[in-house]
Amino acid sequence: MNTDILIVGSGCSGLYCALQLPRDMKITIITKSDVELSDSFLAQGGMCMLKEESDYDSYFQDTMRAGHYENDTTSVDIMIRSSREVVDYLINCGVDFQRDEQGLLAYTREGGHSKNRIVFHKDITGKEITSKLLDKVRELSNVSILEHTTLMDIACKDNACLGAVIRKADGEIEGVSAKFTVLATGGIGGLFKRSTNYRHLTGDAVAIAIKHGVELKNVNYIQIHPTTLYSPHDSDRSFLISESVRGEGAKLYDKNMNRFVNELLPRDQLTAAIYEQMRKDNTEYVWEDLRTIPIDELNSHFPNIVAHCSKMGYDVTKECIPVVPAQHYFMGGIKVDYNSKTSMDRLYAIGETACNGVHGKNRLASNSLLESLVFAGRAATDMQYNAPKVSGQADIAIDNIEAYRDEGALRESYRKLIEDELAAAGSENILQ
Numbered sequence: 001m002n003t004d005i006l007i008v009g010s011g012c013s014g015l016y017c018a019l020q021l022p023r024d025m026k027i028t029i030i031t032k033s034d035v036e037l038s039d040s041f042l043a044q045g046g047m048c049m050l051k052e053e054s055d056y057d058s059y060f061q062d063t064m065r066a067g068h069y070e071n072d073t074t075s076v077d078i079m080i081r082s083s084r085e086v087v088d089y090l091i092n093c094g095v096d097f098q099r100d101e102q103g104l105l106a107y108t109r110e111g112g113h114s115k116n117r118i119v120f121h122k123d124i125t126g127k128e129i130t131s132k133l134l135d136k137v138r139e140l141s142n143v144s145i146l147e148h149t150t151l152m153d154i155a156c157k158d159n160a161c162l163g164a165v166i167r168k169a170d171g172e173i174e175g176v177s178a179k180f181t182v183l184a185t186g187g188i189g190g191l192f193k194r195s196t197n198y199r200h201l202t203g204d205a206v207a208i209a210i211k212h213g214v215e216l217k218n219v220n221y222i223q224i225h226p227t228t229l230y231s232p233h234d235s236d237r238s239f240l241i242s243e244s245v246r247g248e249g250a251k252l253y254d255k256n257m258n259r260f261v262n263e264l265l266p267r268d269q270l271t272a273a274i275y276e277q278m279r280k281d282n283t284e285y286v287w288e289d290l291r292t293i294p295i296d297e298l299n300s301h302f303p304n305i306v307a308h309c310s311k312m313g314y315d316v317t318k319e320c321i322p323v324v325p326a327q328h329y330f331m332g333g334i335k336v337d338y339n340s341k342t343s344m345d346r347l348y349a350i351g352e353t354a355c356n357g358v359h360g361k362n363r364l365a366s367n368s369l370l371e372s373l374v375f376a377g378r379a380a381t382d383m384q385y386n387a388p389k390v391s392g393q394a395d396i397a398i399d400n401i402e403a404y405r406d407e408g409a410l411r412e413s414y415r416k417l418i419e420d421e422l423a424a425a426g427s428e429n430i431l432q
């Protein structure tokens with residue numbers, strides 16, 4: 001197969017990148033599962049934006065404080081400054097953000113934010129954004145989407161990426177020759193026992209980067225979300241109880257139904273406080289009380305959470321729910337520059353699998369959709385600029401096809417590569 005741009009992953013970053021590329025480029029998006037099964041569809045709380053110039057310093061400082069001041073300040077500045085353009089683009093695509101009585105954008109707030117600056121659509125903001133992007137991509141005749149098609153490896157020579165080895169839906173292994181390859185494979189939660197991520201998100205691109213010596217950054221910076229609905233079955237994907245629920249007034253209680261923490265602390269601090277309380281109480285969860293939120297507000301802002309809890313047997317208008325921390329987000333990843341280029345020529349990484357340093361050590365709530373879109377757009381611009389410099393595309397010869405046919409062994413070897421990398425970075429046993 002031959003394509004100008006190969007995008008691996010159909011989450012918000014992969015789709016947005018495709019939309020920002022010129023229409024005369026042939027673009028192929030491959031995606032490991034159904035096209036709708038990405039974490040982007042799961043995002044609940046919303047997406048940050050710079051709502052007015054006077055909020056710049058406060059937004060910048062909140063992002064830095066949450067990130068323990070280890071953030072790349074240029075990346076943070078780029079993200080904040082580009083947010084209005086991204087929101088306008090999404091509105092043009094038909095994304096229906098919540099409006100106030102005057103018809104202006106409404107803003108909510110989450111932990112770590114000192115002001116309301118998050119645009120949202122009920123508690124299914126990610127689905128609203130990503131489904132509209134997908135509709136737009138489907139209108140493009142220069143873009144094909146191959147579902148149930150998995151990136152097994154990249155093909156490279158002299159530190160340049162020539163394309164990829166993929167496994168198609170029918171099980172066939174095929175080489176794809178591409179001018180540029182974009183890794184948009186999302187997070188690594190599928191490697192953890194408890195995670196809010198889809199189970200098929202196993203950090204494949206990160207493992208492939210390790211295999212080929214592509215530089216990584218901050219791989220031990222892994223965010224644990226403080227509040228997911230407790231389930232005794234830890235192989236289930238953990239259901240997230242969004243931070244905005246706490247932003248709107250939900251409280252946390254210990255086993256004696258006493259408050260034990262400021263619910264609006266940044267995620268890492270709140271997670272640590274919850275683990276400490278669980279240890280003291282010798283429990284597997286703490287309680288979250290949503291009854292502090294008016295019922296109308298609960299039903300209009302958080303219908304998905306209310307419905308899911310009800311399905312699991314909890315009436316949030318009448319009782320508390322058990323919540324527990326779970327792996328949620330990967331701040332580290334494949335190291336990229338401000339245009340999302342990796343240390344390998346013709347290879348880009350965007351979205352959660354990439355690390356441009358924007359989040360530092362800990363991500364501020366609702367910064368990741370924005371970061372994914374902003375830096376996906378920059379990758380598209382950079383590839384467009386660099387395309388004339390790439391001359392000739394060779395067919396991809398697959399030397400050891402049998403190794404790719406044994407998917408189980410390959411997966412295990414990739415898992416081991418990540419595990420070793422995390423251990424080397426000081427996160428031993430983190431996958432357990």
Ligand SMILES: Cc1cc2nc3c(=O)[nH]c(=O)nc-3n(C[C@H](O)[C@H](O)[C@H](O)COP(=O)(O)OP(=O)(O)OC[C@H]3O[C@@H](n4cnc5c(N)ncnc54)[C@H](O)[C@@H]3O)c2cc1C
Nearest residue numbers: 009010011013032040043045046151185186351352368369
């Ligand atoms: C429950 C939940 C709630 C969240 N809420 C928010 C929020 O309110 N605000 C916010 O800003 N962020 C939120 N996030 C984080 C945010 O949703 C993600 O960081 C973001 O959507 C990541 O987008 P992405 O494009 O990088 O990856 P994803 O959307 O995860 O997509 C990854 C894609 O890569 C594909 N893929 C993976 N491996 C391969 C492979 N080997 N071959 C082919 N394809 C592959 C997958 O199938 C998928 O299509 C939330 C995350 C979760 C899990």
